Amino acid sequence: MGKKHAAASMANGTPNGTDRTSENSEQHQERLAIRSPRNLQNTASLEGLQTEEQRRVLDVIAQLRRCNLESTLSLPQLVVCGDQSAGKSSVLEALTEIPFPRNDNLCTRFATEIILRRAELESLTIKVIPDAKRSNAEQDIIRSFVETITDFKELPDIMDKAMEVMGIGADSARAFAKDVLSIEIEGPDRPQLTLVDLPGLIQNATAGVTEEDVEMVRNITESYISQPRTICLAVISCLNDYANQGIITRIRKHDPNGERTLGIITKPDRVEKGSGSEAAFIALARNEDIRFNLGWHVLRNRNFQESRSSFNERNMVEEDFFRKSNFRVLDQDNVGIDALRTRLSLLLFEHVKNEMPKLRSELDGRLSETTTQLGNMGVKRSEAKECREFLTNLSLDFHGICKAAISGHYEGTYFQPKTKDTFSPQSIDAIRRLRALVQMMNEKFAARFRTHGHFYWIETEETKSKPKPKINEDGLKADPDPTDSKSPFLKNMTPIILTEAKAIQWVKDALTRSRGRELSGTFNPLLVGELFWEQASKWSDLSIDHMEDMSHICSTFLNILLKEKCPKDLQPRLRSLVQDALKERDDSAYAELERLMADLREYPINYNHYYLSEVQKKRMEKEKLALQQAVKDASTETQHGEGEDARRTTHIDVEQLAKNFRKTMSGDGDMEQHSCAEILHSVIAIYKVLHKVFVQNITMQVVERHIVRGLENIFSPVTVNRMTDEEVEGIAAEPAAAKRHRAFLEDQVKKLGDGQRILKGVMRSTAA
Incomplete structure (x- = not known):
């Protein structure tokens, strides 16, 4: 019989090409069931x-x-x-x-x-x-x-x-x-x-x-x-x-x-x-x-x-x-x-x-x-119902661990250290304990902002007692600790050092550039804002760098969690879902940061008494020094008598004291110098106030609100419940190769299990 005939016979329902095509199904089954032994030799x-x-x-x-x-x-x-x-x-x-x-x-x-x-x-x-x-x-x-x-x-x-x-x-x-x-x-x-x-x-x-x-x-x-x-x-x-x-x-x-x-x-x-x-x-x-x-x-x-x-x-x-x-x-x-x-x-x-x-x-x-291999494949995921049930259970575990990590509850085995690595953003053990790492990174950000956030480091009576920033050979800038961040921007973030005299000159140059119709000895109050913007010009880059560091840490945290909890075939699809959600959160964080920076680019508005206290404090310090010097310059000592009866009297020329005090306070009569000093003190004071507010806003309104908080909701039972059947199958359904392998393993387990029962029965009967 040729291939053509064989194929035709298969199409008629009999793959072997026999003459049974004329028989109906019942007759065929009857013929198979009733067999004649007469022609089968034993x-x-x-x-x-x-x-x-x-x-x-x-x-x-x-x-x-x-x-x-x-x-x-x-x-x-x-x-x-x-x-x-x-x-x-x-x-x-x-x-x-x-x-x-x-x-x-x-x-x-x-x-x-x-x-x-x-x-x-x-x-x-x-x-x-x-x-x-x-x-x-x-x-x-x-x-x-x-x-x-x-x-x-x-x-x-x-x-x-x-x-x-x-x-x-x-x-x-x-x-x-x-x-x-x-x-x-x-x-x-x-x-x-x-x-x-x-x-x-x-x-x-x-x-x-x-x-x-x-x-x-x-x-x-x-x-x-x-x-x-x-x-x-x-x-x-x-x-x-x-x-x-x-x-x-x-x-x-x-x-x-x-x-x-x-x-x-x-x-x-x-x-x-x-x-x-x-x-x-x-x-x-x-x-x-x-x-x-x-x-x-x-x-x-x-x-x-x-x-x-x-x-x-x-x-x-x-x-x-x-x-x-x-x-x-x-x-x-x-x-x-x-x-x-x-x-x-x-x-x-x-x-x-x-x-x-x-x-x-x-x-x-x-x-x-074989049973172990089948178990390693996880739960069967062929139909939408199976996929949804699997994703729900997986997301429940995912949500619980994520929530614990954000809350700082590290009781589970997942959070136990696996290595002796130093606690740092490069350590997987540290990343698992997300809240602890977030706290550490926010503290580092605040410290970096405090030491490197200002464009100029100005020597004043207050800063003389503090260590100066490290400087390079050019005498201007030095690199911060390179381990603080991966950003190349931070490679030259150390502030430029200015003496008070140079700082006054910086203000004077700005005053000259911005002069309008102000009377001599006065200044445009908006100049304080312009100088503040220059002093705070690094805030945006520092904030972006910190925000990106925190985003990277959260992304790494979720990837580690996915890798440890999800089947391998599921990881790329779930990672795509997670990355899409993280991108939305990053976009929101950037938008929030941009709003804060937009506020910062407006002229400073302040209702914090700390600003006035700082200005008054500076003024009182200056007045105190000026008064001490004026008293000294206006005083004359006279000795009366000789020997044991000798005594000294100090005479203060009040008129001269007043002249000396006014002269010192007005900058030796230079009203512009006096105005520049006042402006500098205002800039330093408003910087201190807004610096603290800005750090708080970045850590809370940007990092916490948009990057950390709600991280557990990216993949949760609620998320799975909102998915359509097509979506859950698209994420959780096993690939064709995995389905075939699972079917093969299930078949092997069944066969081997049947064989095991047969052999156990034989062993028992033999022992009996």
């Missing part, structure tokens, strides 16, 4: 070899296979392998007494799995297990191929259809497939047994067989014989020097000590009697050359002329051969199909029994590992 020869204990042990493996654990665990099995035309299919046929098709060597173009199971009804089901590397669509098509027959005569046609499904039909350029043909034979007299017939190894590419085909067959063979619980039935033909048969090399690679290999020699009747070749094969059968722990066995299978003979006839001819040929010298337990069945029955039973504890241990370990 395997009584095998059944009789299994004791009740053997059946029970082998039944465990059969049950594990029904759990589809072959792809997960290496299960005990018998694998018939060898070179092409070595007689593997004949060995399999003689063992199972199932008449496989012999034309065109069909059974050697793919692996064939024969599963014998005990069941109440006789049945023979054929299906194809797809290669795991095929696409999902191809696998679905191949899995849909399932045929149940009641007569072995139907087997050749069914196998033709199976090959079409595999893509190696008559019209295909492909010669081999990695798919597995599975033949399940059930019945009340069937033993529990699984055998696998592999394609024969090909030495060289020939017409119709490519190098890729040669490599594929080699890979198929090695994939089976490399499994540690596989018993290899290595078939060697007497028609070829066994040293040249590739299966020996493959077996030695994967089973170097021959611990799980039984060699089977076929076609002994085809070797010339009395020849050296015959002697060599007899020696091989005695395990004298290539040694296998399980030894060797010799079979004489049907030749072409005997192909139509019955199994009984075949067995009689074989018995006669081993009585009369030179192979009669061999132990009778090592020749003939009956003896092979006995050997395999005991061998498989002992093998399975020995492997059972290891199998259970491996299964338990694999189940634990």
Whole structure:
């Protein structure tokens, strides 16, 4: 049947192209359910070899296979392998007494799995297990191929259809497939047994067989014989020097000590009697050359002329051969199909029994590992309801930790230090304790503002007692502590140092530039505002720098929290949501800062008594100094008498004192100098007042109000509740690859769990 016909038959609802298209569904199901046993030969020869204990042990493996654990665990099995035309299919046929098709060597173009199971009804089901590397669509098509027959005569046609499904039909350029043909034979007299017939190894590419085909067959063979619980039935033909048969090399690679290999020699009747070749094969059968722990066995299978003979006839001819040929010298337990069945029955039973504890241990370990992997994937997130529930629980945890960090409640394990790092913005432990870090950064900002916020550092009687800012070699500026901030702006933030005389000159220059129609000795009161703006010109940059530092800390805090609490696949999507919210908060903070700066750019308005107190204080200090100097200059001392009677009197010229005081207060008569001093004192006083207010406004109205406060509401249960189904799925739904991986892990956990229960039941019954 060609591909075209196979495709058409699939479209009609039967993937194998049978003539069932005319049947309705009920008739088809009835036909599958009612099976006639008359044309299905039984395997009584095998059944009789299994004791009740053997059946029970082998039944465990059969049950594990029904759990589809072959792809997960290496299960005990018998694998018939060898070179092409070595007689593997004949060995399999003689063992199972199932008449496989012999034309065109069909059974050697793919692996064939024969599963014998005990069941109440006789049945023979054929299906194809797809290669795991095929696409999902191809696998679905191949899995849909399932045929149940009641007569072995139907087997050749069914196998033709199976090959079409595999893509190696008559019209295909492909010669081999990695798919597995599975033949399940059930019945009340069937033993529990699984055998696998592999394609024969090909030495060289020939017409119709490519190098890729040669490599594929080699890979198929090695994939089976490399499994540690596989018993290899290595078939060697007497028609070829066994040293040249590739299966020996493959077996030695994967089973170097021959611990799980039984060699089977076929076609002994085809070797010339009395020849050296015959002697060599007899020696091989005695395990004298290539040694296998399980030894060797010799079979004489049907030749072409005997192909139509019955199994009984075949067995009689074989018995006669081993009585009369030179192979009669061999132990009778090592020749003939009956003896092979006995050997395999005991061998498989002992093998399975020995492997059972290891199998259970491996299964338990694999189940634990797979369960852990599934657990690490988190909650299943396929539907909107699952996604919303997951996000709600996640946001609840997120909100709680965030709220605790902002409030400064560090009782949870999340806040426990993981390192011994110094408490700084670079420490993850510090960032977790957000409120503590915010407090520290605000204090640093206030200190930096106090020491570097003014453009000029003016030497006055008050500042003389304080340390001067560090200066560079140019005598003007110095770098602050570079660890205070990442901003390059702060690299030259130290104020310019001015003596009081230079400060007066700074004011005088400004007075000259701003003079209008003021009378001599007076000044424009708006000049105080202009000088203040120059003195406070760094406030904006300092504030922006602090605001950006705090924004970065909060963003890092949320990213750390997301990384520790969210599944990896969810982190980029939630991070996008968080970053969008943070950008809105940053924009609000910038807008708030701009409003504060706009207020600052207006002429100062003050109702704080501190300003007047400062001005009056400066004036009183000046008056005090002026008065002291005036008294000194207006005083004269006179001595009266001599010796012990001498006394001194001080005379103060009140008129001169008044003149001296007025002169000092007016700047030696220079009213402009006097005005500049008054202006300077006003600028210093208003700076002190507004500086404190501004720092408070930045930390509270900008940082606290827009950057820190409400951070926990960015991702909270309320936020999730407001999302549409599309939004929650867009954020929380697992990607397609994760869904497939989860489905795979869930399937593995189910299979392994079923297998674990089966093995536990066996162990309990055995112990009892």
